[in-house]
Amino acid sequence: MTQMARTRADSPPPGGTQTMSAHTTTGTIASPAQGAGSPHTPCAEVRPGEALDPRMPTRAHTRGDVILDLQHISLAFGGVKALTDISFDVCEHEIRAIIGPNGAGKSSMLNVINGVYHPQQGRIVFRGEERRQMHPTAAARQGIARTFQNIALFKGMTVLDNIMTGRNTLFRSGILAHALWWGPARAEEMRHRRKVEEVIDFLEIQAIRKTPVGRLPYGLQKRVELARALAAEPSMLLLDEPMAGMNVEEKQDMCRFILDVNQQFGTTIVLIEHDMGVVMDISDRVVVLDYGKKIGDGTPEEVKANPDVIRAYLGASH
Incomplete structure (x- = not known):
């Protein structure tokens, strides 16, 4: 080492x-x-x-x-x-x-x-x-962001969607606006999406961004968990x-x-x-x-x- x-x-x-x-x-x-x-x-x-x-x-x-x-x-x-x-x-x-x-x-x-x-x-x-x-x-x-000893990801969701959950505390628009994906809520989500794409590029996981996390090998799941923590900009x-x-x-x-x-x-x-x-x-x-x-x-x-x-x-x- x-x-x-x-x-x-x-x-x-x-x-x-x-x-x-x-x-x-x-x-x-x-x-x-x-x-x-x-x-x-x-x-x-x-x-x-x-x-x-x-x-x-x-x-x-x-x-x-x-x-x-x-x-x-x-x-x-x-x-x-x-x-x-x-x-x-x-x-x-x-x-x-x-x-x-x-x-x-x-x-x-x-x-x-x-x-x-x-x-x-x-x-x-x-x-x-x-x-x-x-x-x-x-x-x-x-x-303050963290990862866990036992992987705590949403196995049925894609890598991209898992990383997006790391931005939850940074969203300002309401749930209804995001459900309709209209106006300021849509613009805000696009801004967060750009930040998530930067994290994906940084951790070199572009090729698996649309892959459900549950289908990934253990090492890549660990990297996705790190990406989710980094998405919060801690x-x-x-x-x-x-x-x-x-x-x-x-x-x-x-x-x-x-x-x-x-x-x-x-x-x-x-x-x-x-x-x-x-x-x-x-x-x-x-x-x-x-x-x-x-x-x-x-x-x-x-x-x-x-x-x-x-x-x-x-x-x-x-």
């Missing part, structure tokens, strides 16, 4: 032949290693990294200020504690990975971020404003295991698209992924969860050297 995230596959992926520019490597943080009890690394200290391969350019976007700050988040379902006193932040334009063994609380944390779950304790500050009892629809309107994109179940070539394609989204659009990405090669290759910073608690936080290099993280992944007793 060392070069997976930085170069394109030799042959074009199914659904198109459009080419894109090469990708960049991850950023670095000029700070000591950070464990569960360490303070956050200020975003001001996050700088674009030098490419490990001198032929590769550095990131087009530098990391900005804190866009999301999670403070002492605790979440429980009855007597089961899913998250316990977890704090970390996400900087604008960065790729922030959340890793950990199965059952560590990673998906629960994404559900907290986009309003599916409401923590019993802690504060969530998004773009400087504290969020209380946020609903997923409100989170989407604020610019400022923050939450990806829950976007490469689960993929083969090596499909992972290569997904890596390059994730990096393109981050580099070309400046989209902030929070990523859950079990493939450590992918995580260490494309992430700027990594937070590690284990049994609902944070055990590590820092650059990929710092996390790899963290003894608590090593013990968790080697299955040492607690």
